[in-house]
Amino acid sequence: MPFAKGKQRIPWLVLISILVPALNIAGHTCIFIYLRDASLNPIVYGILAILWGVVGVYAIYWSFNWVIEQYGDKWKRRIQPYLFVGPCILLLGWLLLIPTLRTLYMSFFNASSTKFVGLANYGQVFVNRLLLTALRNNLLWVVFGATACIVLGLLIAVLADRSSFEKLAKAIVFMPMAISFVAAGVIWKFIYYYQPGDEQVGLLNAIVVAMGGQPQAWTSMTQPWNNLFLILILIWMQTGFAMVIFSAALKGMPEDILEAARADGAGEIRIFFRIIIPYISTTILSVTTTIIVFTLKIFDVVMVMTGGQYDTEVVATQFYRQFFMYQNFGYGSTLAIVLLIAVTPVILFNLRQFRKQGGF
Incomplete structure (x- = not known):
């Protein structure tokens, strides 16, 4: 009933x-x-x-x-x-x-969480030299890392779709996505490995020495080059993610639009910038915001490769040090909130894009 x-x-x-x-x-x-x-x-x-x-x-x-x-x-x-x-x-x-x-x-309390200090921890964020370096490094990761992932992922998706070995090329580029950031850090640590003397076991230094050059301590070089070598690991891993999403978007493009453009005499470069990019612009925005979130939260690669030394500190590693190693719970919590504030606008923008595409 x-x-x-x-x-x-x-x-x-x-x-x-x-x-x-x-x-x-x-x-x-x-x-x-x-x-x-x-x-x-x-x-x-x-x-x-x-x-x-x-x-x-x-x-x-x-x-x-x-x-x-x-x-x-x-x-x-x-x-x-x-x-x-x-x-x-x-x-x-x-x-x-x-x-x-x-x-x-x-975040409103002191290191031992026994005394209320208000916004003092937040004020300390903008005068601490290490954190300013971490914020600058995070900006480098976003500008160079995210941009390279998007550009390379889009180019590979477009070129692979027109090649005769599309599946093999995409599988090779996507393969690094199968491992974790920690595993990737361990792999690249052996690639960048440096030891004094002529005999080098690190892959990159072995190649440099074989070509008559001098071995380098790649991850302990002066700023910003050591950060760029770390960012290369992110590019190696996340380009496959961007490529797969862009490739799926390109597969959904109506072929008659491209054929009509070619019939009107448009070149491939003009088609790429005037037709392909505008057509998949929402996908580009979604992938961009997703990778930006990855780069803002980056932790594993830096911790495995350098431990934040040699001016490679990022906000997440600085938070880990303050909270878990130095037991400074107030300042460590403040860094976590700062990172959350930095990521939130990107996430909200991504959710708005999903809503426009009918994802919600």
Whole structure:
């Protein structure tokens, strides 16, 4: 009997709407306590955790959906979206929103979080020499790293689409995306490796010596060259991402537009700038903002390659040092908020582009 027509069912629906979530919470709490306190073989722990994760999540959604099915169509349509989106929102709030608010709160206190200092930490941001260097380096990563990724990704996408070995070329360019930034940092650390003397085991220095040049300490050179060598790693990794997105956008271009332009006598360069770029401009903006976010948050490559030494510090590595190494919780939290403020406008712009394209 539908909820709207059977008022006598209201107590029953209210009861099961309270009882089913309560049973889920109680049951999963008991399982958690058992797994926490029991002394089991690590393999058994792993198997039970996987089973609990898969079966438990299925049981939660199945039981909640069963409750909603007891309602009439009107209320079912209203409640079901919250059933499937609600847990995600709660999880994101728990993992992202609450830590963000706590970090913001800590940024107004001193190093030990015992004394309120107001905006003093934020004022310190703009007079600290190391942080000014970090901000400058982040700007270098955005200007050179993001720009190179976009330009190379677009050029490779256009050229590969017209070549006979398109799949092979795209696979080679996209391959670095399969590894993490930490792994990429380790690989390039061996490429840039420098040791005094004639024998060089680093790939780049071995090539330089073989050609009659002098080996260089590439990552400890004077500014800004050492940062540019680090930015090259980002370009190596993210160009494949840009290429794939641009290639998908180019595949969606109507071929008759290009054929009409060629029939009118337009050259390939003019077609590229006057037709292709305007047609995929929204895709270019989306990819650009996404890569800018990557560059603003860059941490792994710098930490693995130099640890922030030799004036290669960025905001994320400076935050890590202040918060986790120096235990300066107030200033470290301030750097995290500064980084969040820098990234937020780019993310909002990206979300607006998605909305215009019908993504929301």
